[in-house]
Amino acid sequence: MKRENDLSTGIGNHIAIPHAFAESVQKMHLLFATHTGVEYDSLDGKPVNIIFMLAIPPADKLIYVAFLTEVSKLMRIKELREAIMNAHSTKDVIMLFQKYEGAD
16 A cells, blocks of 8 residues: 555556565566556546456566566557456466467
8 A cells, every 4th residue: 555655556548556575475476457448547537347457576677677577568458458458367367478479
């Protein structure tokens, strides 16, 4: 909550990436979810539909930065965002990320 009060992790384009570094976390954990629209005080003022929630050990900051870079790049692709919102299963979402992985 402190992190959200400092600066919203709602990055725009209906996406949020809440995250926390914690000594008690042994390896990075990701929770991915979609929603019909959560008011999130996003930077662009739009509700959030796609959420990547991360718990990260402090030693994994480089992995976290690489993850953020890739997710930020992929989430600029409108077709991918729309396809994720229309996906019916975890397998569908994974296949979509694999399809767009490495896209410029």
